[in-house]
Amino acid sequence: xxxxxxxxxxxxxxxxxxxxxxxxxxxxxxxxxxxxxxxxxxxxxxxxxxxxxxxxxxxxxxxxxxxxxxxxxxxxxxxxxxxxxxxxxxxxxxxxxxxxxxxxxxxxxx
Amino acid sequence: xxxxxxxxxxxxxxxxxxxxxxxxxxxxxxxxxxxxxxxxxxxxxxxxxxxxxxxxxxxxxxxxxxxxxxxxxxxxxxxxxxxxxxxxxxxxxxxxxxxxxxxxxxxxxxxxxxxxxxxxxxxxxxxxxxxxxxxxxxxxxxxxxxxxxxxxxxxxxxxxxxxxxxxxxxxxxxxxxxxxxxxxxxxxxxxxxxxxxxxxxxxxxxxxxxxxxxxxxxxxxxxxxxxxxxxxxxxxxxxxxxxxxxxxxxxxxxxxxxxxxxxxxxxxxxxxxxxxxxxxxxxxxxxxxxxxxxxxxxxxxxxxxxxxxxxxxxxxxxxxxxxxxxxxxxxxxxxxxxxxxxxxxxxxxxxxxxxxxxxxxxxxxxxxxxxxxxxxxxxxxxxxxxxxxxxxxxxxxxxxxxxxxxxxxxxxxxxxxxxxxxxxxxxxxxxxxxxxxxxxxxxxxxxxxxxxxxxxxxxxxxxxxxxxxxxxxxxxxxxxxxxxxxxxxxxxxxxxxxxxxxxxxxxxxxxxxxxxxxxxxxxxxxxxxxxxxxxxxxxxxxxxxxxxxxxxxxxxxxxxxxxxxxxxxxxxxxxxxxxxxxxxxxxxxxxxxxxxxxxxxxxxxxxxxxxxxxxxxxxxxxxxxxxxxxxxxxxxxxxxxxxxxxxxxxxxxxxxxxxx
Ligand SMILES: Nc1nc2c(ncn2[C@@H]2O[C@H](COP(=O)(O)OP(=O)(O)OP(=O)(O)O)[C@@H](O)[C@H]2O)c(=O)[nH]1
Ligand SMILES: [Mg+2]
Numbered sequence: 001x002x003x004x005x006x007x008x009x010x011x012x013x014x015x016x017x018x019x020x021x022x023x024x025x026x027x028x029x030x031x032x033x034x035x036x037x038x039x040x041x042x043x044x045x046x047x048x049x050x051x052x053x054x055x056x057x058x059x060x061x062x063x064x065x066x067x068x069x070x071x072x073x074x075x076x077x078x079x080x081x082x083x084x085x086x087x088x089x090x091x092x093x094x095x096x097x098x099x100x101x102x103x104x105x106x107x108x109x110x
Numbered sequence: 111x112x113x114x115x116x117x118x119x120x121x122x123x124x125x126x127x128x129x130x131x132x133x134x135x136x137x138x139x140x141x142x143x144x145x146x147x148x149x150x151x152x153x154x155x156x157x158x159x160x161x162x163x164x165x166x167x168x169x170x171x172x173x174x175x176x177x178x179x180x181x182x183x184x185x186x187x188x189x190x191x192x193x194x195x196x197x198x199x200x201x202x203x204x205x206x207x208x209x210x211x212x213x214x215x216x217x218x219x220x221x222x223x224x225x226x227x228x229x230x231x232x233x234x235x236x237x238x239x240x241x242x243x244x245x246x247x248x249x250x251x252x253x254x255x256x257x258x259x260x261x262x263x264x265x266x267x268x269x270x271x272x273x274x275x276x277x278x279x280x281x282x283x284x285x286x287x288x289x290x291x292x293x294x295x296x297x298x299x300x301x302x303x304x305x306x307x308x309x310x311x312x313x314x315x316x317x318x319x320x321x322x323x324x325x326x327x328x329x330x331x332x333x334x335x336x337x338x339x340x341x342x343x344x345x346x347x348x349x350x351x352x353x354x355x356x357x358x359x360x361x362x363x364x365x366x367x368x369x370x371x372x373x374x375x376x377x378x379x380x381x382x383x384x385x386x387x388x389x390x391x392x393x394x395x396x397x398x399x400x401x402x403x404x405x406x407x408x409x410x411x412x413x414x415x416x417x418x419x420x421x422x423x424x425x426x427x428x429x430x431x432x433x434x435x436x437x438x439x440x441x442x443x444x445x446x447x448x449x450x451x452x453x454x455x456x457x458x459x460x461x462x463x464x465x466x467x468x469x470x471x472x473x474x475x476x477x478x479x480x481x482x483x484x485x486x487x488x489x490x491x492x493x494x495x496x497x498x499x500x501x502x503x504x505x506x507x508x509x510x511x512x513x514x515x516x517x518x519x520x521x522x523x524x525x526x527x528x529x530x531x532x533x534x535x536x537x538x539x540x541x542x543x544x545x546x547x548x549x550x551x552x553x554x555x556x557x558x559x560x561x562x563x564x565x566x567x568x569x570x571x572x573x574x575x576x577x578x579x580x581x582x583x584x585x586x587x588x589x590x591x592x593x594x595x596x597x598x599x600x601x602x603x604x605x606x607x608x609x610x611x612x613x614x615x616x617x618x619x620x621x622x623x624x625x626x627x628x629x630x631x632x633x634x635x636x637x638x639x640x641x642x643x644x645x646x647x648x649x650x651x652x653x654x655x656x657x658x659x660x661x662x663x664x665x666x667x668x669x670x671x672x673x674x675x676x677x678x679x680x681x682x683x684x685x686x687x688x689x690x691x692x693x694x695x696x697x698x699x700x701x702x703x704x705x706x707x708x709x710x711x712x713x714x715x716x717x718x719x720x721x722x723x724x725x726x727x728x729x730x731x732x733x734x735x736x737x738x739x740x741x742x743x744x745x746x747x748x749x750x751x752x753x754x755x756x757x758x759x760x761x762x763x764x765x766x767x768x769x770x
Binding site for chain 2: 045046047048049050051052053054055057058059065066068069070072076077078079080081082083085086
């Protein structure tokens with residue numbers, strides 16, 4: 001499966017633990033990239049609500065700032081840091097538009 | 111039964127209970143600064159989320175019949191940690207007359223999500239967009255008219271730190287009213303709300319708001335409802351909620367959030383204009399460096415060295431030397447002693463005030479000359495660090511370390527605060543999201559984190575021996591922290607919670623805030639420590655005067671002398687260590703300066719006293735926050751364990767023939 005415009009974080013891509021790589025998650029995205037959030041997978045509810053409250057929710061665009069020592073993203077004008085095990089539960093797709101704080105992408109449910 | 115919720119003021123509000131204005135908002139948006147501006151009363155302000163963990167109240171300037179309440183920041187409903195629950199409970203209180211939502215202007219969407227949630231509560235509402243300076247600095251322009259029209263509430267912008275916009279806010283409070291706008295949710299949810307409405311008890315907040323909070327799984331609201339309803343009715347509510355959840359593919363709270371997002375999406379484009387892409391400001395780049403896996407380490411080393419130099423070298427060395435040696439030792443104390451001896455003929459009183467265990471020569475001198483300079487320099491340095499926004503970045507850097515003891519980097523905040531004062535830090539454990547983490551951190555704080563006063567004395571003593579001595583002490587304490595933490599994490603049921611934390615922008619420390627905060631903490635320290643120092647001294651004096659001290663020293667000999675290898679007189683120090691361990695450390699400090707302790711003995715004594723429980727006040731705080739049983743369990747472990755480690759260390763050091 002070829003995903004346009006998405007640069008992967010190389011180490012994460014190769015060592016992605018568990019099942020073979022199927023769908024890109026936040027944990028695979030190289031720093032500097034902007035991606036659109038698609039949804040959550042197997043993330044405990046309180047974390048899901050917390051992330052959504054900051055704007056990490058389907059349809060929104062976020063920018064990945066770092067992947068080490070933990071994942072750091074920018075959403076609106078806030079920086080959020082969380083462990084890769086959370087980043088692995090956030091499904092994303094590459095950002096097609098230029099990407100302001102709001103991206104008009106529709107929200108396909110995961 | 112149906113209830114009318116259209117009046118914002120509850121009928122129970124009488125003139126005796128002034129109406130309350132609640133400051134509510136996301137964490138770290140400036141609620142506490144605004145509280146200070148509105149009431150003239152200072153509460154702690156720091157640049158990290160989770161500074162405020164308890165409500166504070168003060169009367170509104172110029173309108174003293176209104177009470178303003180500062181609350182802990184809340185990310186969203188349902189509440190996720192204990193401090194957020196405090197805010198939910200404050201909202202459920204009977205006397206809430208109005209809510210001021212404080213938001214960060216540069217994070218408008220996040221702010222509006224909370225606005226919609228608060229609007230549903232039906233309380234009179236004002237929206238304050240604070241930190242306008244930072245929004246403008248990144249080229250943001252806000253057109254607020256559409257928001258005011260749609261929401262039907264006053265919307266004002268402020269820069270709380272510069273007192274800008276506060277007058278407008280005061281004016282807005284005159285025409286405060288409940289919001290006009292309420293989002294509509296998918297039919298399943300609206301049906302659930304309709305089913306619940308007739309069952310609800312009367313409340314200050316609207317029935318719809320109450321119903322939605324309950325359906326979204328808000329635990330404090332459920333508790334509140336349970337105590338205001340008969341068990342059958344509450345059970346019916348529970349059924350309705352479970353039934354609704356079963357019909358939805360997603361959690362209720364997520365469905366609600368998505369519906370709000372659709373509303374906000376429409377508004378945002380009308381309100382928000384931003385010039386695109388300026389260069390990244392310096393503080394942003396510096397912030398990224400501070401969490402960089404490579405550059406983060408030298409930056410941390412620099413911060414630690416700065417702290418060490420200011421507190422250890424300047425505070426504990428230069429200032430203490432001057433105050434204790436020169437001011438108190440050569441000028442004040444001889445003068446006091448000579449005058450007292452002339453005026454007061456009774457030896458009992460003389461000895462009590464200026465003797466070996468004199469209230470003045472020991473208690474007051476220790477507290478004012480030895481510890482005050484250390485505590486002052488520490489609080490200043492710490493205030494600067496807190497204001498800079500570095501501490502949450504430390505959580506990122508130390509996450510790996512804390513994950514080994516079943517915690518995450520977020521624990522660094524209470525732990526580092528514990529270096530200032532363990533009692534205050536114990537309250538801060540509320541920001542941790544799970545009970546398991548709160549218990550672990552409370553325990554480790556009591557066991558292995560020395561507070562500033564003690565740290566200063568310990569550093570001063572050990573630096574006098576050798577750098578190696580400091581390393582041994584620090585090494586033992588860190589190893590104990592790791593081993594005990596590792597074991598405790600395995601014993602306690604539950605899983606480790608992964609780190610998730612907001613990193614606020616790095617900001618220049620505000621001088622006035624650092625100074626006010628230092629003064630506030632100092633006042634706290636003096637009120638807390640000085641009486642205990644005097645009490646401890648008085649205790650020692652009485653024991654000495656009635657010749658009981660030798661008996662105690664003899665009784666303690668098996669432990670103090672045979673097990674720990676210390677001179678018998680050290681028993682007196684450990685005795686007062688139950689009151690405050692820094693007092694014990696100071697006693698040992700004086701013993702050392704009289705040449706009564708060898709290098710090995712100093713290290714052993716310092717390790718033992720560090721592992722002791724910090725002070726009486728912290729014990730009370732542990733009981734208050736964690737409950738009597740848990741607190742006693744912790745103490746029952748800590749005392750024998752501290753002595754055990756001390757004894758083992760003594761034997762090890764003797765075995766390898768270490769001499770300092
Ligand atoms: N630039 C700027 N900084 C501000 C403004 N208002 C507050 N701050 C800073 O923001 C930080 C947080 O302020 P607080 O008042 O502690 O925030 P809070 O909302 O009470 O935070 P919590 O109690 O943690 O929820 C501090 O460093 C303040 O100096 C503002 O208008 N402009
Ligand atoms: Mg606050």
